[in-house]
Amino acid sequence: MKYVDYERPTSLKSALDILSEKGDVTKIMAGGTDILVKLRVRSEQPDLLMDSKEIPELNELSFNHDTGLTIGAAVPLYKLYADADVKKYYPALVDSTTIIGGIPIQGRATVGGNLCNSAPSADSIPTLIVLGATASIQSSGKLREVPVSEFCTGPGSNVLKSNEMLVTINVPAPADNSAAHYMRFIPRNEMDIAVVGVGSYVKLNASGDKFESVNVSLASVAPTPLNVTEISKFLSGKDVNDENIEKAGQLAKEASKPISDMRGTAEYRQHLCSVLTKRSINKSIERIKGA
Amino acid sequence: MSKKVHVQTIINGEDVEFLCEPRQSLLECLRDVIGMTGTKEGCNDGNCGACTVILEGRTVTSCLVLGVEVDGKELTTIEGIADGEKLHPIQTAFLENAALQCGICTPGFIIATKSLLDHNPDPSEYEIRWWLANNLCRCTGYDKIVRAVQESAKKIKAQAGG
Numbered sequence: 001m002k003y004v005d006y007e008r009p010t011s012l013k014s015a016l017d018i019l020s021e022k023g024d025v026t027k028i029m030a031g032g033t034d035i036l037v038k039l040r041v042r043s044e045q046p047d048l049l050m051d052s053k054e055i056p057e058l059n060e061l062s063f064n065h066d067t068g069l070t071i072g073a074a075v076p077l078y079k080l081y082a083d084a085d086v087k088k089y090y091p092a093l094v095d096s097t098t099i100i101g102g103i104p105i106q107g108r109a110t111v112g113g114n115l116c117n118s119a120p121s122a123d124s125i126p127t128l129i130v131l132g133a134t135a136s137i138q139s140s141g142k143l144r145e146v147p148v149s150e151f152c153t154g155p156g157s158n159v160l161k162s163n164e165m166l167v168t169i170n171v172p173a174p175a176d177n178s179a180a181h182y183m184r185f186i187p188r189n190e191m192d193i194a195v196v197g198v199g200s201y202v203k204l205n206a207s208g209d210k211f212e213s214v215n216v217s218l219a220s221v222a223p224t225p226l227n228v229t230e231i232s233k234f235l236s237g238k239d240v241n242d243e244n245i246e247k248a249g250q251l252a253k254e255a256s257k258p259i260s261d262m263r264g265t266a267e268y269r270q271h272l273c274s275v276l277t278k279r280s281i282n283k284s285i286e287r288i289k290g291a
Numbered sequence: 292m293s294k295k296v297h298v299q300t301i302i303n304g305e306d307v308e309f310l311c312e313p314r315q316s317l318l319e320c321l322r323d324v325i326g327m328t329g330t331k332e333g334c335n336d337g338n339c340g341a342c343t344v345i346l347e348g349r350t351v352t353s354c355l356v357l358g359v360e361v362d363g364k365e366l367t368t369i370e371g372i373a374d375g376e377k378l379h380p381i382q383t384a385f386l387e388n389a390a391l392q393c394g395i396c397t398p399g400f401i402i403a404t405k406s407l408l409d410h411n412p413d414p415s416e417y418e419i420r421w422w423l424a425n426n427l428c429r430c431t432g433y434d435k436i437v438r439a440v441q442e443s444a445k446k447i448k449a450q451a452g453g
Contacts, residue, residue: 001314002314003312003314004313004314005294005313006296006313006357006359008359008360031355032355032356032357032360033337033355036316036354036355036357037336037337037355039314040335040336049313049357051357051360053360076349078349101337101425102340102424102425102426103350103403103406103421103422103424103425104337104340104343104349104350104351104352104355104403104425105337105352105355105425107346107349107350107351108349108351108355108356189424190421190424191338191424191425
């Protein structure tokens, strides 16, 4: 690792001042589980590492029935998945965050970092996308909100400018008759990177026999986490039955643009898109029905 | 070139101060700066768990923590597990169950086990395997380690009860 300076600002203002002055040579660190590895292999070589863990706004974790869930960008995964409101209202976030790395990684890593690292395989991003989450991005004097579905722009790249930082991720309050779910395929039982990951969100009508809205997002099958809007369009207003869910799986397969690599061939990944999408939608439906 | 930072921390209950460069990992600081070599280096990228320590009550891989980050924080390392010459029940259980061969992963496993049992004194086999998934052992095949952890839980419970 080349020499790097380290700052640990204790206020958002001082963090933003640092970024205004030298954002182009600064990397922001939360849990450090990705950035420290990148520094060590020199795929990132910033002059300054800015530790964001002591900034109060980035440590917020709060839930409100009207405004939903606010996840500070530096909240570690173990705090998120142990939170009673997250467990009750956002089980898909628990699905995602309990399978990122192992226990020591979850003690450090953050959803904010997972988003900003912008890996196509990130396990938390599809869930955030299907839940309709937005990212609050701050620079000196300016706050902007970006839907998580538009946050990533390529493998490891995103909409953040050098003078900006992610402050919170905001997830809408859960609607009645709705639930979400995330699952991935890995050849091992744990500690692996998704061959394919699928997040789904389903909202049914009051009698539970028609889809009102459905979102599906895929990991590891495109340069960015993929938001499969074709499924949302197709399933909206349709009956809940195997045939329609089968078609959703087919649409996921058609939307995916996977590559072949050591984790799986493109063909295998497309097959998995279809299988996992069907399973995940069914799991979301089970959650709505309390099964 | 190399500006050093002063770090004040508590390791195994004792105040420790050291100087390090911001780029140095906690693992490097423990081993090369402070001279506490019980914590081992394996992969140096968070996969193998040989360097596991407890930081503010959470298990972390010390290769993915910077030395400067532990300023004002509290750490437990393998050196803080035994009570002087008296082994901790986890250490005894690992010995009795032959849960180690070459030994390089053992400090990490013992720290991870300590942390598991602190959080969950009566874990199922599934919970043990899940919690220890971030610790790799290339010798034992894990079964002996799982048995040692189960035995550790019993020993600690017996100690607390008696």
